[in-house]
Amino acid sequence: LRLERQLMVDGLRRVAARVQERLARLEASLPTGGVVPSPKPPFSSLVLIPRDLKERQWEAQPRGIALLVPVRGGLVAELGLPLEVVSRWVEEEEPGAWLVPPDAPRPRGIETVPLGLPVAGYALAPDREQWEVATIRYQRRVLMVVSEGVFFWVGMAAVVALLWRMLRQEAVLEQQRQNFISAVTHELKTPIAGIRLSLETVLSGRAQGPSQEQFLRNALSDAERLQNLVEKVLELTRFASGVHRLNIQLADLSQLVEEELLSAQVRAEARGVKVEADITPGVMVPHDGEGVAIILSNLLENAFKYASTTDPRVWVKLWVEHGQAIVEVRDNGIGIAPEELPKIFGVFYRGGDEVARRTPGTGIGLFVAREIAKAHGGKLVASSAGPGQGASFRLILPGAQQVDGEGELEYDNGEVSHGS
DSSP states (O other), X not given: OHHHHHHHHHHHHHHHHHHHHHHHHHHHTSOOSSOOOOOOTTOOEEEEEXXXXXXXXXXXXXXXXXXXXXXXXXXXXXXXXXXXXXXXXXXXXXXXXXXXXXXXXXXXXXXXXXXXXXXXXXXXXXXXXHHHHHHHHHHHHHHHHHHHHHHHHHHHHHHHHHHHHHHHHHHHHHHHHHHHHHHHHHHHHHHHHHHHHHHHHHHTTOOOTXXXXXXXXXXHHHHHHHHHHHHHHHHHHHHHTTOSOOOOEEEEHHHHHHHHHHHHHHHHHHHTOEEEEEEOXXXXXXXXXXXXXXXXXXXXXXXXXXXXXXXXXXXXXXXXXXXXXXXXXXXXXXXXXXXXXXXXXXTTOOOSSHHHHHSOOOSOHHHHHHHHHHHTTOEEEEXXXXXXXXXXXXXXXXXXXXXOTTSOEEEETXXXXXXX
């Protein structure tokens, strides 16, 4: 801005020098030797006045300037040069520049250049519009530079924040992978050690009769536990990667839930868990039997593991609501903290509660269950009133229909209807 303004001021100084040159040439064009000059243009008037003057000189006047020329008889010829003439010269030299008379106020915010001798008191001012345009251009450039700087630093901050978030997520995921490996290793070592101990005891002959049979049953139970772990890992690779294709057909969900409850009864009794079921009969839902069985097995297994240690209870309920089949598995166990609820369906995630971490598990069951539910067009949701208040999981599947004992549809998408 200073450079642009300085260029304008330098231009005015050149204009002032050229105006002075014109005045000098005009003065030199007049006759000498005391002869009265003629008032030819650009002079507009000639007045003879008595005055003692030895040399020619310029003099500022209210409406312009005058050249005073000494003539014979002690007189002075006063040649008037209108202000309009000087202004025209300024305009010719620098379009937009203008002449400021001595008695006129100086423009605010605009630098002026004195016209100098022989027209002292007059000043030259630059074009107002150009002066303001230079200021506006400068302000825009400053704003652009500041905006670019702000945008750059905001962008850098966003990139740094994104990288930091990615690194944190990667660190969390890596920690979850380590937890998964640790959990799987522990889950593998425990049944393998149990199988080995039981077989070594039987082979050594230290167990005979009923005792030998019990050791073999223990080995079989550990083998089943090992098989369950392998199946869970296989489920993760099949359903999470999308390799497994669901075979969705309209089938009786009520029957499937009852079968899973019957299958889980042994595990419930082993942990002393009391299971209460409220299963609406004849709920027909399009689903993949194997996939939904995996969901139910995982939900029941979690409910049994995390139920209360004093009076463990699990409630299982199936009903139809607005054309959707809802299976709820609820326990009275350790519950889930509000900040943990959005995370429990993450792969390899184990709860931050110390009890949850001590409980055997791999952190893949709920992830697989949710993926299977999503593949059915349904959803799996969790809720809890907080630590120590138990937890509830709901599997919601669309397209549910309920039939009565004679095969007639009672509900179809939430509306009563009948079929043959």
